[in-house]
Amino acid sequence: MKKILYTIPLIILLVGFIFSGCGKPESALTPGAEYYGTEAAYIIGTPNSTPGNYGMITDLDPSTASEIEGEIFINFTGMNGGDINPATVNSTNITIEPVTSGASVNDLTITYDAGLKRIIIAGTFSNDAAYRIVISANLRTIGNGQIDGNGNGKADGIPYDNYDLYVYTGTGNADFYTPGPLYITGHWPTGGSQALMPFIELDFEWFPTNMLDTSNVNLSNFTLVKEETGTSVLCSLLTKDINFIVITPKSNLDYATIYKVTFKTTEFSDTVDNLPVLWGDYNYGDDIPDISYRFMTVGDPPNDIYATPFRVNSISQSGNEVKIVFSDTINVTTFTNDRMRMVDPNELVLPYEIRYDNDKETIYLSLANATVSGTYGFYFSRDLESTHGWKLDGNNNGIGGENTDPHLGIDADDYYTNKNISL
Numbered sequence: 001m002k003k004i005l006y007t008i009p010l011i012i013l014l015v016g017f018i019f020s021g022c023g024k025p026e027s028a029l030t031p032g033a034e035y036y037g038t039e040a041a042y043i044i045g046t047p048n049s050t051p052g053n054y055g056m057i058t059d060l061d062p063s064t065a066s067e068i069e070g071e072i073f074i075n076f077t078g079m080n081g082g083d084i085n086p087a088t089v090n091s092t093n094i095t096i097e098p099v100t101s102g103a104s105v106n107d108l109t110i111t112y113d114a115g116l117k118r119i120i121i122a123g124t125f126s127n128d129a130a131y132r133i134v135i136s137a138n139l140r141t142i143g144n145g146q147i148d149g150n151g152n153g154k155a156d157g158i159p160y161d162n163y164d165l166y167v168y169t170g171t172g173n174a175d176f177y178t179p180g181p182l183y184i185t186g187h188w189p190t191g192g193s194q195a196l197m198p199f200i201e202l203d204f205e206w207f208p209t210n211m212l213d214t215s216n217v218n219l220s221n222f223t224l225v226k227e228e229t230g231t232s233v234l235c236s237l238l239t240k241d242i243n244f245i246v247i248t249p250k251s252n253l254d255y256a257t258i259y260k261v262t263f264k265t266t267e268f269s270d271t272v273d274n275l276p277v278l279w280g281d282y283n284y285g286d287d288i289p290d291i292s293y294r295f296m297t298v299g300d301p302p303n304d305i306y307a308t309p310f311r312v313n314s315i316s317q318s319g320n321e322v323k324i325v326f327s328d329t330i331n332v333t334t335f336t337n338d339r340m341r342m343v344d345p346n347e348l349v350l351p352y353e354i355r356y357d358n359d360k361e362t363i364y365l366s367l368a369n370a371t372v373s374g375t376y377g378f379y380f381s382r383d384l385e386s387t388h389g390w391k392l393d394g395n396n397n398g399i400g401g402e403n404t405d406p407h408l409g410i411d412a413d414d415y416y417t418n419k420n421i422s423l
Helices: none
Strands: 047-050 067-076 094-098 105-113 118-126 130-135 163-168 183-188 191-194 200-205 222-226 235-240 244-249 258-263 291-297 312-318 321-326 340-343 354-356 362-366 374-380 415-421
Touching: 047 163, 067 163, 094 105, 094 118, 183 291, 222 235, 222 244, 312 415, 321 374
Parallel strands: 191 291
Antiparallel strands: 047 067, 067 118, 094 130, 105 118, 130 163, 183 200, 200 244, 222 258, 235 244, 258 291, 312 321, 321 362, 340 374, 354 362, 374 415
16 A cells, blocks of 8 residues: 655765766756756755654653654754765754644744754644644755755755655554545646547556545546647547546547646545645645646648757767758757857856858868867757757656646756767
């Protein structure tokens, strides 16, 4: 049975960057804050706690039966970037909230013992109660190391990298959520080259004693729209079962078109506890939105022969220039210097001139400002476009132009690569 209320183990990583091995907190290839999370950063190691996750708080003053005087210790091992920054140890970055209705914490203090490298949470807890402790991704080391709560090896920030810890007093462990079936294990279709009459499906993890309440499932829980125009598509509900839902459009979709699917999963529940549906990296207690995702239909040769992903086909050195070949003719108005970067082995971003080949699929970047041989890094923005309107498909899922979505596990379509350059 899957434990719905869980924490994602933190992985001890020494993380470098895409084009350097020197461990700087930001790569020269990172254009700005909007790309935050697309590459790795310093990661704080695995936390150890006393009591452990789902553990009982020890009563330091047994004379008061209705209250528990307790302490919770949190240590981080394998830290990269120095010790915990005490300025980030506060009630904003570390919060404690009752799971049990009516429970409370009084006289709460949150401190950091630099000598023991330990966070100390102390207070007076209600007896027979369960609590959730949230350690924010804004907790940092002195060297700006941060928590990788979702375990993807990247700095995604809050709330994606927050870390949850659960503790209880007395018999409060009975109030922890029990494992349930309503975790979405799959959604289809995704990516490009999809059929014009697709089966649009959600799959759920389930258990025989607790399953999807199908009485709440109908077409009002679902939308399918053509992304470019926002036009809704009429659909039919084919199947609703204890562990999957299947919907299909009533007529063929358009060729070479991006569609957005939304399942209003906030309207679904299970048959026992009436708990909401979980998906992605969400936990109970989070503000869980409806699930939305995109797909693109197949092209129609010969009319839509260019309805294919726009990608970098190859990159090579050609004398004192770097030759980049794309999969389609390029829209030169989108090929600006802020959307392409060339970084030398010393992590210097080099200025360059762009030359366009007569085939309209090839560009050349000058090496006039390059001064050293070695491995060069190249960045191409997801906002580069072909003359047929398609944006760069750097994550190779067949759509293009996508931003990072940690919840759906989608990487941005920005394209990074290395090339050895000899001068």
